[in-house]
Amino acid sequence: MACTAVVLSVTGLLGTAAGTAHADDPEPTSDARNGADRPGGGSAPGDDSDARHLDDVRKKIDALYRKAEQATEAYNAAKEQVELQQKEIVRLARNIDATQRRLAALKRQAGALASAQYRGGGLPAEAKLMLNADPEGFLDNATLARKGQLAAKRVISQLANLKGDLESYSDSATDRWERLEANRKKKESAQRDIKKKIDAAKELESRLATKEKARLQHLEDERAFQQQQKWLDSGILKDISNKASAAGRKAISYATAQLGKDYVWGAEGPDTFDCSGLTLRAWEHAGRTIPRTSQEQWRQLPHVALKDMRPGDLIIYFSDASHVGMYLGDGALVHAPRPGRQVTITGAGSMPILGVVRPDGGPGHDDAAHSDGE
Numbered sequence: 001m002a003c004t005a006v007v008l009s010v011t012g013l014l015g016t017a018a019g020t021a022h023a024d025d026p027e028p029t030s031d032a033r034n035g036a037d038r039p040g041g042g043s044a045p046g047d048d049s050d051a052r053h054l055d056d057v058r059k060k061i062d063a064l065y066r067k068a069e070q071a072t073e074a075y076n077a078a079k080e081q082v083e084l085q086q087k088e089i090v091r092l093a094r095n096i097d098a099t100q101r102r103l104a105a106l107k108r109q110a111g112a113l114a115s116a117q118y119r120g121g122g123l124p125a126e127a128k129l130m131l132n133a134d135p136e137g138f139l140d141n142a143t144l145a146r147k148g149q150l151a152a153k154r155v156i157s158q159l160a161n162l163k164g165d166l167e168s169y170s171d172s173a174t175d176r177w178e179r180l181e182a183n184r185k186k187k188e189s190a191q192r193d194i195k196k197k198i199d200a201a202k203e204l205e206s207r208l209a210t211k212e213k214a215r216l217q218h219l220e221d222e223r224a225f226q227q228q229q230k231w232l233d234s235g236i237l238k239d240i241s242n243k244a245s246a247a248g249r250k251a252i253s254y255a256t257a258q259l260g261k262d263y264v265w266g267a268e269g270p271d272t273f274d275c276s277g278l279t280l281r282a283w284e285h286a287g288r289t290i291p292r293t294s295q296e297q298w299r300q301l302p303h304v305a306l307k308d309m310r311p312g313d314l315i316i317y318f319s320d321a322s323h324v325g326m327y328l329g330d331g332a333l334v335h336a337p338r339p340g341r342q343v344t345i346t347g348a349g350s351m352p353i354l355g356v357v358r359p360d361g362g363p364g365h366d367d368a369a370h371s372d373g374e
Helices: 002-011 047-117 126-130 135-206 210-233 246-257 273-286 296-299 368-372
Strands: 312-316 322-327 332-335 344-347 355-356
Touching: 002 126, 002 332, 002 368, 047 135, 047 210, 047 273, 047 296, 210 344, 246 273, 273 296, 273 322, 273 332, 296 312, 296 355
Parallel strands: none
Antiparallel strands: 312 322, 312 355, 322 332, 332 344
């Protein structure tokens, strides 16, 4: 991981403050920012109108992939809900089946009680007691009558309770089915939206010549570099620790082992990943179960201040929390970027940061970085 970060620092992808190789380099000139010595290589655009056109294409493609990523997280959330509701429906079905069997047994018991009363001439127990001239027999019958009454009341009460449970389970199952269908529709809608946005982005890219595609990659890298450099220029790395917890190191080891694997929306590994699928599996490898989507990771996991960030923490990006990556230290991030790209290391400040969450944070875990850190 450290070697990869140094290589990326040398090539400029992490900014000039991310490592020691360029720590003393002067501020690049505007010509250098557009030249071949910048990330992505290639020659500077020779015509302003061509440059503007290509930058417009870049912005459109970026916007389409951003929307595709938003739809991917919506798809992941709907898929997760579908799976949970399917399990809940199975559980409810088992409860309904068990309750129906108990109800049938109680009905048989109630029938037996009714038959016994019929065989006794249909006289109420109280009348039989009054007609019994034997005092001892009277007391015996009184005890038996009381037991019979209690048994009958229990059966009637249990029958009423079971019928109520059955109605409740049935209502819950109906509600779950309705939610299931709603989430299936959301999932299908998100799936269509993803395909539409990705196809539109690919169609835009397909119109470009080979040289223009290289320049487009150069523009993407340049934009990421500038955002990373601005983040580093704020002096943020002076406060951020490079000490990871033991679990954090395991998560980092897994995530960096996936470098070069394709981004595929909705994928959770082991061969392909989307952004939250990568962080999910990395922390699963470290022994922590975290939510599936970046939005739920942001909502449910403990938040930490940016200055308190440590390697292994997850950085959540964009105001809608639609992207996530894992902080590696020294200003570097490992993430699954978007369709058409592979799991890679880039600058942690190359995208708008919403905040930071810690999968192994919370009570009992905060000291791990100090005791286990390297």
